[in-house]
Amino acid sequence: MKRIYVSLLLIIGGLAxxxxxxxxxxxxxxxxxxxxxxxxxxxxxxxxVPLTDGxxxxxxxxxxxxxxxxxxxxxxxxxTISIDSLNEANETIYGHSIVAGNKRPFKGTYEVTEAGYVxxxxxxxxxxxxxxxxxxxxxxxxxxxxxxxxxxxxxxxNATKYTLEHRIFIYDPxxxxxxxxxxxxLYDETxxxxxxxxxxxxxxxxxxxxxxxxxxxxxKDIENLTKGDLEVIRNSIYARHGYSFKNRKMRFVxxxxxxxxxxxxxVRNQLTALELKNIDLLKRYEQHAARYYDSFGR
Amino acid sequence: MLLRLFRSWSGWILxxxxxxxxxxxxxxxxxxxxxxxxxxxxxxxxxxxxxYYETAFFIHVYFAMLVLPAGFTQFSSALRQKLxxxxxxxxxxxxxxxxxxxxxxxxxxxxxxxxGVSSQLAFCLLATLWLYYTAMAVVKIRNGExxxxxxxxxxxxALTLSAITLRAWKxxxxxxxQPRPMDVYRIVAWLGWVLNLVLVExxxxxxxxxxxxxxxxxxxxxxxxx
Numbered sequence: 001m002k003r004i005y006v007s008l009l010l011i012i013g014g015l016a017x018x019x020x021x022x023x024x025x026x027x028x029x030x031x032x033x034x035x036x037x038x039x040x041x042x043x044x045x046x047x048x049v050p051l052t053d054g055x056x057x058x059x060x061x062x063x064x065x066x067x068x069x070x071x072x073x074x075x076x077x078x079x080t081i082s083i084d085s086l087n088e089a090n091e092t093i094y095g096h097s098i099v100a101g102n103k104r105p106f107k108g109t110y111e112v113t114e115a116g117y118v119x120x121x122x123x124x125x126x127x128x129x130x131x132x133x134x135x136x137x138x139x140x141x142x143x144x145x146x147x148x149x150x151x152x153x154x155x156x157x158n159a160t161k162y163t164l165e166h167r168i169f170i171y172d173p174x175x176x177x178x179x180x181x182x183x184x185x186l187y188d189e190t191x192x193x194x195x196x197x198x199x200x201x202x203x204x205x206x207x208x209x210x211x212x213x214x215x216x217x218x219x220k221d222i223e224n225l226t227k228g229d230l231e232v233i234r235n236s237i238y239a240r241h242g243y244s245f246k247n248r249k250m251r252f253v254x255x256x257x258x259x260x261x262x263x264x265x266x267v268r269n270q271l272t273a274l275e276l277k278n279i280d281l282l283k284r285y286e287q288h289a290a291r292y293y294d295s296f297g298r
Numbered sequence: 299m300l301l302r303l304f305r306s307w308s309g310w311i312l313x314x315x316x317x318x319x320x321x322x323x324x325x326x327x328x329x330x331x332x333x334x335x336x337x338x339x340x341x342x343x344x345x346x347x348x349x350y351y352e353t354a355f356f357i358h359v360y361f362a363m364l365v366l367p368a369g370f371t372q373f374s375s376a377l378r379q380k381l382x383x384x385x386x387x388x389x390x391x392x393x394x395x396x397x398x399x400x401x402x403x404x405x406x407x408x409x410x411x412x413x414g415v416s417s418q419l420a421f422c423l424l425a426t427l428w429l430y431y432t433a434m435a436v437v438k439i440r441n442g443e444x445x446x447x448x449x450x451x452x453x454x455x456a457l458t459l460s461a462i463t464l465r466a467w468k469x470x471x472x473x474x475x476q477p478r479p480m481d482v483y484r485i486v487a488w489l490g491w492v493l494n495l496v497l498v499e500x501x502x503x504x505x506x507x508x509x510x511x512x513x514x515x516x517x518x519x520x521x522x523x524x
Contacts (some may be wrong), residue, residue: 220414223341225479288340293472295469296325298338298483
């Protein structure tokens with residue numbers, strides 16, 4: 001399952017898959033859990049009360065164990081592991097993980113020990129990135145610590161480690177991009193060299209100017225923005241809804257943002273009318289910039 | 299015949315001009331027969347559905363190409379002498395298309411230009427001057443004032459060429475400096491035609507000076523007026 005850093009080929013294919021379809025009922029049930037979580041959040045979020053069970057989302061970085069920094073600057077993805085149900089009678093644990101636009105179910109067994117719940121779970125095995133998770137849920141610290149090992153030895157991702165925090169997902173349209181995004185460089189999928197030498201396309205302070213989840217954008221708001229800024233502004237909508245990006249270029253931006261946690265691989269049903277409208281407008285300017293910015297024409 | 303083109307500098311200019319005319323045709327062809335959501339119009343959706351903007355836009359698209367061929371025929375004195383009828387027909391097409399169709403539609407589009415007041419003013423002024431110079435050239439030739447006709451047509455064609463120079467400047471500026479898209483647009487909205495006009499006025503001045511000099515050397519005692 002896990003792709004720490006996916007091969008370029010897969011990514012190019014994955015670009016279009018931002019809109020990839022998934023069964024509607026999956027996201028429907030997800031939406032329901034989100035709602036329940038939200039209600040729970042009101043009481044639970046700020047308190048130091050330990051978890052009563054291990055259920056819920058655990059979010060954080062999925063770090064490869066062996067990584068060659070000489071070859072690529074991209075090394076970790078944000079992952080969310082969700083514990084969906086526990087069966088105390090036969091100590092079975094069910095859940096799913098979401099990372100890099102890939103949502104995979106798992107099941108396995110767990111033991112209640114002094115350290116917390118110690119679990120070993122397996123993904124189905126029909127995806128080249130499937131594997132085995134070993135983790136411990138610490139109810140007091142509200143963390144999940146563990147490792148993951150691929151079934152198949154892939155060139156890109158064989159083993160990872162992670163320390164995840166128990167988190168509740170709440171869609172908040174008011175979340176803004178952090179200040180430091182403006183100094184970021186976009187990951188260049190076509191040139192590893194550009195990434196290693198940090199010469200890729202840069203973002204600008206304009207990227208902080210508008211929030212497309214809150215305000216209706218006009219032509220004037222965005223007509224002077226560069227393609228990279230437009231792309232990040234548009235994808236911030238998906239990020240607020242917890243979309244897990246297949247697109248590595250966008251993961252590279254959003255994985256560094258604290259509030260971002262991937263919880264879904266299809267958020268199309270969750271987008272507000274305002275967001276849909278803004279996505280359409282932003283997309284127009286992006287496409288126009290891609291096609292015409294440096295060509296003979298307007 | 300075709301090879302002879304490359305032997306003179308004016309031949310080279312015509313070849314380059316033909317190349318840019320072809321690029322202009324490519325830009326035009328995207329909208330034909332009636333595509334309202336392609337290319338430049340992708341970011342003009344706020345206005346394209348106003349009937350007057352849409353009408354103006356498609357008048358511009360369908361007829362603007364007709365003024366470019368004049369560049370091949372109208373400035374050759376040899377062609378003018380050998381085939382005066384061709385000069386008249388091409389001139390008639392050029393003038394009527396600009397005065398009746400392309401300059402007025404350009405003005406309407408200018409009102410809604412991207413980039414705010416600055417570029418709106420630039421494009422509206424461009425359309426107004428274009429129409430004025432072309433109309434004056436027609437008036438002058440009707441009065442038989444050939445030299446004045448010629449001067450106004452040079453000015454008119456300098457503005458016609460802005461279709462090409464504006465886009466060429468944009469290409470060059472983006473290539474050199476990668477500015478923000480609307481910044482470059484505001485710059486070329488002015489640069490695209492003002493520089494052409496300045497150059498053509500300088501050329502006209504230069505011609506007048508030369509004529510004066512020639513007149514003085516032929517009749518050293520007589521003061522010439524133009």
